[in-house]
Amino acid sequence: MIRNIVRGGESMDFRLSKEHQMLQELYKNFAENEVKPLAAEVDEEEKFPVETVKKLARYGFMGIPFPKEYGGQGGDNLAYAMAVEELSKVCATTGVIVSAHTSLCAAPIYEFGTEEQKQKYLIPLAKGEKLGAFGLTEPNAGTDASAQQTRAVLEGDHYVLNGSKIFITNAGYADVYIIMAMTDKSKGVKGISAFIVERDFEGFSVGKKEAKMGIRGSATCELIFENCKVPKENLLGKVGQGFKIAMKTLDGGRIGIAAQALGIAQGAIDETVKYVKERKQFGRPIAKFQNTQFTLADMQTKTDASRLLVYRAARAKDNNERYSSFAAMAKLFASETAMEVTTKAVQLHGGYGYTREYPVERMMRDAKITEIYEGTSEVQKMVIAGTLLK
Amino acid sequence: MKIVVCIKQVPDTTEVRLDPKTGTLIREGVPSIINPDDKSGLEAALRLKDEIGAKVTVITMGPPQAEKALKEALAMGADEAILLSDRAFAGADTWATSSTLAAAIRKLDYDLIIAGRQAIDGDTAQVGPQIAEHLNLPQVSYVEDLERDGDSLILKRVFEDGYHKVKVKMPCLITTLSEMNKPRYMSVSGVLDAYREKEVIKWTLDDIEVNKEHIGLKGSPTKVKKSFTKGAKAAGKKFEVTPQEGAKIIVEKLKEKYII
Numbered sequence: 001m002i003r004n005i006v007r008g009g010e011s012m013d014f015r016l017s018k019e020h021q022m023l024q025e026l027y028k029n030f031a032e033n034e035v036k037p038l039a040a041e042v043d044e045e046e047k048f049p050v051e052t053v054k055k056l057a058r059y060g061f062m063g064i065p066f067p068k069e070y071g072g073q074g075g076d077n078l079a080y081a082m083a084v085e086e087l088s089k090v091c092a093t094t095g096v097i098v099s100a101h102t103s104l105c106a107a108p109i110y111e112f113g114t115e116e117q118k119q120k121y122l123i124p125l126a127k128g129e130k131l132g133a134f135g136l137t138e139p140n141a142g143t144d145a146s147a148q149q150t151r152a153v154l155e156g157d158h159y160v161l162n163g164s165k166i167f168i169t170n171a172g173y174a175d176v177y178i179i180m181a182m183t184d185k186s187k188g189v190k191g192i193s194a195f196i197v198e199r200d201f202e203g204f205s206v207g208k209k210e211a212k213m214g215i216r217g218s219a220t221c222e223l224i225f226e227n228c229k230v231p232k233e234n235l236l237g238k239v240g241q242g243f244k245i246a247m248k249t250l251d252g253g254r255i256g257i258a259a260q261a262l263g264i265a266q267g268a269i270d271e272t273v274k275y276v277k278e279r280k281q282f283g284r285p286i287a288k289f290q291n292t293q294f295t296l297a298d299m300q301t302k303t304d305a306s307r308l309l310v311y312r313a314a315r316a317k318d319n320n321e322r323y324s325s326f327a328a329m330a331k332l333f334a335s336e337t338a339m340e341v342t343t344k345a346v347q348l349h350g351g352y353g354y355t356r357e358y359p360v361e362r363m364m365r366d367a368k369i370t371e372i373y374e375g376t377s378e379v380q381k382m383v384i385a386g387t388l389l390k
Numbered sequence: 391m392k393i394v395v396c397i398k399q400v401p402d403t404t405e406v407r408l409d410p411k412t413g414t415l416i417r418e419g420v421p422s423i424i425n426p427d428d429k430s431g432l433e434a435a436l437r438l439k440d441e442i443g444a445k446v447t448v449i450t451m452g453p454p455q456a457e458k459a460l461k462e463a464l465a466m467g468a469d470e471a472i473l474l475s476d477r478a479f480a481g482a483d484t485w486a487t488s489s490t491l492a493a494a495i496r497k498l499d500y501d502l503i504i505a506g507r508q509a510i511d512g513d514t515a516q517v518g519p520q521i522a523e524h525l526n527l528p529q530v531s532y533v534e535d536l537e538r539d540g541d542s543l544i545l546k547r548v549f550e551d552g553y554h555k556v557k558v559k560m561p562c563l564i565t566t567l568s569e570m571n572k573p574r575y576m577s578v579s580g581v582l583d584a585y586r587e588k589e590v591i592k593w594t595l596d597d598i599e600v601n602k603e604h605i606g607l608k609g610s611p612t613k614v615k616k617s618f619t620k621g622a623k624a625a626g627k628k629f630e631v632t633p634q635e636g637a638k639i640i641v642e643k644l645k646e647k648y649i650i
Binding site for chain 2 (some may be wrong): 017018019022025026029058059060061064074075079083134206280326
């Protein structure tokens with residue numbers, strides 16, 4: 001099994017640097033001791049792991065790829081992706097909390113925010129003192145994100161937002177939200193702008209919480225804006241830049257979700273390897289049967305291929321290369337692999353795999369969302385083909 | 391306050407296999423960790439640093455790869471790390487190890503020296519106390535709790551059936567138990583700093599003043615005659631009986647052996 005992959009840069013050195021190896025050790029220890037013991041309960045009771053998030057903050061998981069002067073850890077995107085991977089191996093809910101916070105809220109403030117916005121919002125986000133979320137999707141604007149109905153009107157020194165968002169990760173628990181809203185409908189996608197909205201802003205409330213198939217500990221809710229007053233200085237980027245900011249943000253977010261999918265797949269394999277060595281049928285461990293061996297071989301091969309794609313995308317972003325297509329490929333392949341691998345993991349567990357006594361059924365339910373959120377697999381194909389055919 | 395913490399890199403298992411021919415540990419394929427008692431000692435030092443401010447120096451004697459254990463200590467929050475590595479130090483028993491470590495510590499400024507009680511691969515519990523003897527320092531072993539009281543420490547020294555509360559004036563040496571705390575994880579920035587900003591200081595024989603008769607294999611009075619893995623016990627006897635009958639059999643057997 002390939003564990004140490006891709007140093008990146010100019011060479012094709014497929015080993016992790018010593019620093020990344022030690023980070024991986026830290027992530028694994030933390031995930032194994034602090035996250036794994038709660039994973040079943042977080043799922044079963046749809047419990048947002050508040051205490052875990054505090055611990056994640058203490059050890060620096062909430063701001064890995066941001067510079068120290070902005071409260072971050074001074075790490076890179078590879079280090080960040082590896083953290084999401086290790087957390088998701090044992091609990092996909094915890095993985096997506098970190099991913100949405102880092103990639104969808106802190107990252108756009110880091111990339112597009114003014115110095116004042118970074119001081120005010122990025123520092124507490126990167127330190128993990130505040131939690132972040134991102135609102136683009138609306139009831140009628142899913143894959144067609146340009147069909148935004150939430151409106152923002154400038155009135156004196158503030159914007160007034162009206163409308164709603166759905167399926168927002170970390171909603172309710174997040175303190176800071178990046179919200180897309182239409183500032184000039186006549187300009188289409190160029191009429192969309194991005195705003196930094198605080199949970200306590202007047203006219204902003206969190207609506208219905210979704211009951212979901214997987215990642216059940218992650219809070220997924222509706223956001224409602226009723227004459228929500230947002231100070232003018234909370235416009236992120238320029239007026240009309242919102243759609244571009246959203247698309248660039250999602251490019252980065254896909255690395256996080258791809259890493260989550262990768263973690264889910266590897267976690268399911270790790271569980272399955274343990275199980276097939278113990279489970280006996282026809283007088284011997286089922287690991288002795290060639291069907292088990294060949295299935296596991298396929299599972300690990302695809303998962304390693306996912307890992308290479310995910311780490312390549314992270315490395316490309318670190319090196320300031322164009323990575324949009326790489327991130328789309330990583331997410332497309334890793335999420336489909338996660339679905340396939342977890343389904344096979346349940347199959348190898350047989351009847352027990354279908355029960356909640358073993359974690360693989362949870363992993364299978366968790367895997368499905370990775371093919372859907374932050375751009376469905378079909379959207380990823382549009383991005384990849386778009387790069388090919390332009 | 392200046393604290394020196396002695397750590398050892400050990401194989402991550404209590405069931406180390408021995409090479410029957412050489413009597414030495416088979417380290418291949420076994421991941422290395424910081425010895426648990428030492429790690430708790432480091433945690434105790436880092437807590438003092440958090441509470442009252444301290445400079446924490448970790449030191450180890452070992453092969454070049456022991457640098458990783460020191461990097462981990464730096465990533466947990468230690469300020470400085472020293473690796474004592476030289477072919478001349480190899481093969482040392484506890485006497486030679488403590489002679490070498492004491493010589494290195496003499497070069498440092500310290501108020502407190504912390505060593506773990508014992509290493510999981512050697513289990514001697516001798517190196518810490520020997521360092522104190524070499525340095526002519528008061529020592530308190532088996533410490534499970536500590537608090538600072540001016541220029542002294544108030545320590546809980548644990549025995550099987552009780553504990554002593556001991557006040558000791560610094561400078562002194564203590565040995566710590568892994569039960570005393572739950573060591574922190576490394577932090578992300580700690581790891582990054584350990585590799586990007588902090589260097590492990592490397593000392594060889596030339597860097598310390600030590601009697602060459604007291605180091606390495608030659609300076610080790612302990613001679614290992616034979617090491618062996620205890621063989622498995624003979625298979626037990628199996629009774630397929632009801633719980634009531636089972637209880638009777640157990641009582642009989644215990645009486646037979648004069649246990650009850």
